[in-house]
Amino acid sequence: MKEDFYDILGIDKSASAAEIKKAYRKRAIEHHPDKNPGDTSAEEKFKKAAEAYEILSDPNKKGKYDQYGHQAFGGGGGGFGGGMNMDDIFSQFGDIFGGGGGGGGFGGGGRRMVKGSNLRIRVKLTLEEIANGVEKKIKVKRKKVAEGTTYDTCRTCNGSGQVVRIQNTILGRMQTAATCTACGGAGQTVDKKPSNADEQGMLATEETVSIKIPAGVVDGMQLKVSGKGNDAPGNGISGDLLVAIEEIPHDNLQREGDNLHYDMYISFSEAVLGTSKEIETVTGKVRIPIESGVQSGKILRLRRKGIPSINGYGTGDLLVHVNVWTPKTLTKEQKEFFEKMSDDSHFEPKPEKGDKSFFEKVKDMFS
Template structure:
């Protein structure tokens, strides 16, 4: 049997591109529809088989190691070209089955991922973002057609528009005719003689575009939002993929989040804790009046209904829960100390003594926050 490299006219160290180009050139010359001679038909079979072997990395490796490279790749592993035979008998060969239709150039574009950072205030009600995305967009020159304006794809002169070519494979049961994707047009059924100069025949180019996004309330770090059809446009103007937004919420200096509730700690002076007071605190969405009853204790939790976060799926906002931290003065002048001592005498406060173990303030606040 003739050497496959000699049949294709390439060197033994030829690249896959060189092998493909050599096959295309010879196929155009020897295809039976172009050159009906018997000699041309035989040479076409040899060229096609040589390409089948050398275009497959594993078959080429075995051939270079001394395998005969017979039809189907030779040797026990590839004997008889069973894959092609199965294609023939189970829908892949001849007769206009699904695999014999030309392959569309237009394909779905890839999905894209964009990361967006929000502050906690934007999580309460949601946010709007105009995002700059570097992605593939449809080529304005050819409008996704891949051809230079004024030109169009032409029917492949090898497969005549079917996208496939018939090949005869010798097997244990005799000669079997199979359909294979046309190597000249890559199965599309057409070729593009004059590709668009802007997109090099891809039908799309890289560009920056703006995507306007309304981010719902209640999102949290790690959540991904899907925007169908906002990803990359596909080759040849194919449908867009999807765009995914991955959310990161920045930590807040004062407020933290517990589900749909907001948590904060309020520093209260000893006198305000004893006498009670009314104060105004700044919540994430505006001021809130807060009343402290007389005798409020460190670790008490005050709940302000409906001033938390709007849930991702729902409308009832969570609560703002404020833990009380009583601040004990550390520096007193003589007059202040005298007043405190007089107060202590009148209240007859008990002397320090052992009592049931009490966990720390922040641990108590954490448990009270969680337990409501």
């Protein structure tokens, strides 16, 4: 089981943004590769701390993690668990180590790594796909560095990605650093590029991306596929592909959290005599018995026939709502039969103590 992000940083869920940053800096410096050369265990802890900080430092990601756990990000955490290297971490969090806003402040290589822009797509899923999990192959239009493109060190910033300015003020000499406008912070400019590439050496391409969607996702949830966004010029990091989930309404089933609801209609004679009915579930059809004398409004619970919990807390139930259909038109013989039965004691309403009222059933359903 994946380790809890709060445990990795040694903080509580109530920790403030400043406390989260302080805890990450402490862990990162403690396990930094420069301080632990050749120690693979320390490097792994360093990556875990960076992964935890990436999620917990972002209010939106933190909210989703608090609600859904690791499953909110496709079963993993952030991007680092999915194959990002040490340069990736330095490029995004180099400023944590006091390195002047770039990756090179504390062993990051001396140059700010640029990350390509993220892409966003929406994926529609049926209730069956949500219940069972699915792998989708989606065609994505993304920018990639064109084949044959080469880059030179930027002459304006000498490859640092930043331009340092010194100003004389009444308080003394002030030094400021800003992103280099000549290279956009990449530290590199285009040397050669094919004629069909843009000014940054990029080319628009279409790529089929495989997206593994875990069971139990909810409408509006956003998953991330690391490195499948737009490329960055030079030797930068590719952006991410953000996948928004859209649930397609089911014809017969209604979702309520991890539980499902199904309205089953039976005839008056079936309610009197009893029967069995085949109904639809997200894992296939099942046949359930209906006892004789069943009352309209009765709820039958099929255990673990609902949606798996995104947090791994088991599977919801399928609640079958029995509705006795009263005929609106009768033949002369049928009408005569019911007229004879109107005074029969078997047809008089006799609710038992175990028969709950409508309001009690609603209360039970939401409790």
